[in-house]
Amino acid sequence: MTKQAKLIGIARRAKSRAPMETLEQVGCSTALGIDGDFRGKLRKRQVTILSIEDWQAACDAIGRDDLPWTTRRANLLVTGISLPREVGAKVAIGSVMVEITGETDPCRRMGNAAPGLEEALRPDWRGGVTCRVIEGGNIQCGDAVHLVAPS
Template sequence: MEELPSVAVTAAAGVQGDFRGVVRQGPDGRKRQPRRQVSLIELESWHAALHDLHISEDALLPWHARRANLCVSGLRLPREAGAVIVIGPNCRIEITMECDPCSRMDEIKPGLMAALAPDWRGGVLGRVLDDGEIAVGNEVRIEQ
């Protein structure tokens, strides 16, 4: 995982540099945009999970240990498919589902998978509706 100050997010490729977001051809020959194109987590939810594991403030794991593409702060992400998040002036991402924590989280810290499970703490997954260059500090808002 790598933290970047800015990155391109596109409907064709998801977050630049992450192969999981690339649109691929399905078995029927049509191109399909993945439902798991972009993953987002709230910094507050990440810290709440770590707090539940009694990890001290000086030993907090960085948010990217969660392996999410993007981290937002000061905003509660929607807990429903179909909601749209806007980042910066024009990047729009539709929430498709909850991002369930996987067993890799327990490899990072025993108990982390369970600590991320309640109330969508593991984050959300989405697909890109409108391309955009996004940067740390951009405004993030809920459109619908």
């Protein structure tokens, strides 16, 4: 039996450098991305998605198992799915559809959070993906996540 891919974490921040606020559910719109997140107005980077498997691999690479996923400052945490490493790929999360616009490049803030973390997030898009919302709706932890075949 295969493990179902699902959304296991939601976080946002009201402004740059603000602490991450975790949520159980949130609305998403094509105009503003994650409700209440300051990046929503950035069309190519409305939402960032990180897989727990990639996060754990990065933490293992630096010998740390105590870093919460919100250290990465991503909006959504998923499990059981290999996120596409290509611009234009589509991912459905509950009733919401996002399109991948690029890689979430690790920044020096990751190195400040834990020595070596910035470098550990660099290989193979391990730091996650940036997306824009193409179909809005509400999402909640536990929602199914799946790749959408190109039309």
